Amino acid sequence: MAVLCLADVSDGALALDATSKAITASTKLGDVTVLVCGPQAAADAAAKIAGVNKVLCADDAAYAHGLAENIAALIVGLADDFTHITAPSTTTAKNVLPRVAALLDVMVLPDVIEVIDADTFKRPIYAGNAVQTVKTTDAVKVITFRTSTFDLAADGGSAAVEATSGAGDAGLSSYVSDEVATSDRPELTSAGVVVSGGRGVGSEEDFALIEKLADKLGGAVGASRAAVDSGYAANDMQVGQTGKVVAPDLYVAIGISGAIQHLAGMKDSKVIVAINKDEEAPIFQVADFGLKADLFQAVPELIEKL
Amino acid sequence: MKVLVPVKRVIDYNVKVKVKADGSGVDLANVKMSMNPFDEIAVEEAIRLKESGVATEVVVVSIGEKKSTDTLRSAMAMGADRAILITTDQGVDIEPLAVAKLLKAVIDEEAPELVIAGKQAIDNDMNATGQMLAALLGWGQATFASELKVEDGAAVVTREVDGGLQTISVKLPAIVTADLRLNEPRYASLPNIMKAKKKPLEEKSADDFGVDITARHTIVTTEEPGTRQAGIMVGSVDELIAKLKEGGLV
Numbered sequence A: 001m002a003v004l005c006l007a008d009v010s011d012g013a014l015a016l017d018a019t020s021k022a023i024t025a026s027t028k029l030g031d032v033t034v035l036v037c038g039p040q041a042a043a044d045a046a047a048k049i050a051g052v053n054k055v056l057c058a059d060d061a062a063y064a065h066g067l068a069e070n071i072a073a074l075i076v077g078l079a080d081d082f083t084h085i086t087a088p089s090t091t092t093a094k095n096v097l098p099r100v101a102a103l104l105d106v107m108v109l110p111d112v113i114e115v116i117d118a119d120t121f122k123r124p125i126y127a128g129n130a131v132q133t134v135k136t137t138d139a140v141k142v143i144t145f146r147t148s149t150f151d152l153a154a155d156g157g158s159a160a161v162e163a164t165s166g167a168g169d170a171g172l173s174s175y176v177s178d179e180v181a182t183s184d185r186p187e188l189t190s191a192g193v194v195v196s197g198g199r200g201v202g203s204e205e206d207f208a209l210i211e212k213l214a215d216k217l218g219g220a221v222g223a224s225r226a227a228v229d230s231g232y233a234a235n236d237m238q239v240g241q242t243g244k245v246v247a248p249d250l251y252v253a254i255g256i257s258g259a260i261q262h263l264a265g266m267k268d269s270k271v272i273v274a275i276n277k278d279e280e281a282p283i284f285q286v287a288d289f290g291l292k293a294d295l296f297q298a299v300p301e302l303i304e305k306l
Numbered sequence B: 001m002k003v004l005v006p007v008k009r010v011i012d013y014n015v016k017v018k019v020k021a022d023g024s025g026v027d028l029a030n031v032k033m034s035m036n037p038f039d040e041i042a043v044e045e046a047i048r049l050k051e052s053g054v055a056t057e058v059v060v061v062s063i064g065e066k067k068s069t070d071t072l073r074s075a076m077a078m079g080a081d082r083a084i085l086i087t088t089d090q091g092v093d094i095e096p097l098a099v100a101k102l103l104k105a106v107i108d109e110e111a112p113e114l115v116i117a118g119k120q121a122i123d124n125d126m127n128a129t130g131q132m133l134a135a136l137l138g139w140g141q142a143t144f145a146s147e148l149k150v151e152d153g154a155a156v157v158t159r160e161v162d163g164g165l166q167t168i169s170v171k172l173p174a175i176v177t178a179d180l181r182l183n184e185p186r187y188a189s190l191p192n193i194m195k196a197k198k199k200p201l202e203e204k205s206a207d208d209f210g211v212d213i214t215a216r217h218t219i220v221t222t223e224e225p226g227t228r229q230a231g232i233m234v235g236s237v238d239e240l241i242a243k244l245k246e247g248g249l250v
């Protein structure tokens, strides 16, 4: 078996956490070749991940911004040599891999959480309220792995890096701009602690309370959809069925009711703490430690006493 | 400009799904069904394009069992002009690849300049149909849209991505998939619900298209996920801190 794993590259740098976890999953399927759409330095970083056999580096402006048409064509050009085409379930891969699959006339297996064998996989459906075991009959398997369920691969690899190229720009789409929030906090999907705020926080100003607590705990900041829709938090902080899926050691949900769509993104956290003034809030049904309190009293007290 | 919007009938997002004890799937008997929420957002966006004079016609298409007629009528009550239903066998979830092939066949006839789809169906959570359709048509794609502008033969789309927002420009014809914050869908008014009953709804069958929709995936079993037990309620912030310290978490 031979696996082509599409690395996640953001702004020219390898997204190590997501890529490494997808490599862990990919090594269960066969020899792993990593495709890096980015500069040599990103490819070199991928080559250091243990378990990687070879790195293909496509350093071309056409592949720099994750444009699906260009990257999908590149992958299809390489596909003949592989039984599996994989990637971490990032927004880039979710954009590109279904396109690859359709071009190869195969189905896609999104958000796989467990590899049973070379053609059988487990994936969540219905916002994680059911888990399906699916066996595919397709010759080439196109898979994205949910990174929160796989461990980081070790480092210490020394794979060879080879340049590769494809047709370049398909001329269908073009990059205009990015609006990327930068923060010194850990990345949401790999942080050991996540503190999330919901509609109960009430305003963008008061969302600073959530950020303060996160800083106190050295954690990342998350949010419910309601908090993002209301403009308290940025879209990339949304945790849930249709946002990010996290599984930190500690997840603190503040002013979040615990709708199934939110639980889908955090219920695999090791320890869940919920602070909510409504004792009937469904979040308490999944919380290890629940505190029924007004967040405007409890959170400042928590920040002070920690 | 004609805009085409595919819509899917799915379990209502408020319903708590029950997995069948025999592992054969989830229980959909007597469960409330609705239009996939992301598709509702897609329909709304298409209607807004028509209201602002950019689009001239909004066609909605559904692939599924006969009851998907309700979903199409809802879309027309919101403001879509006409509908196409492609009926398939009852109780079979058609895979995104097959859906994309059927939609391609419809699009070859209808020739829309823009397709707006929901980014993901909340039942199988595939997040694939729009991308697959774009591939089969050889069109550009802009997924996870939170803003859409149509100008100079292109769709300029702001996308919700892991790092924040990305704006790209895609040549028309193109596929756009809707994310949560593209708009807030309207409720259909009673007069519009009545009017929608008279709007044209064309019914076809998957067999009419000569497209192979055989499933590529065999569902071996469907299980309950591991459930979490509720823990304890603590009485104060101090107690919470003590518990977290005990667990070595702070």
Ligand SMILES: Cc1cc2nc3c(=O)[nH]c(=O)nc-3n(C[C@H](O)[C@H](O)[C@H](O)COP(=O)(O)OP(=O)(O)OC[C@H]3O[C@@H](n4cnc5c(N)ncnc54)[C@H](O)[C@@H]3O)c2cc1C
Pocket (backbone or CB within 6 Å): A197, A198, A199, A200, A201, A223, A224, A225, A226, A227, A238, A239, A240, A241, A242, A243, A244, A254, A255, A256, A257, A258, A259, A260, A261, A262, A265, A275, A276, A277, A278, A281, A293, A294, A295, A296, B013, B037, B038, B122
């Ligand atoms: C298609 C679709 C996809 C979705 N995807 C997601 C997703 O990915 N992620 C997500 O989170 N949601 C998602 N949702 C939305 C989800 O259904 C809920 O609407 C949302 O999670 C609610 O957010 P919330 O808990 O912040 O708000 P609410 O449900 O309004 O809860 C607010 C909570 O705050 C508490 N509160 C208020 N004031 C205080 C106070 N002073 N002190 C303490 N507690 C207080 C209240 O008791 C309440 O429990 C999706 C919905 C749909 C339809």
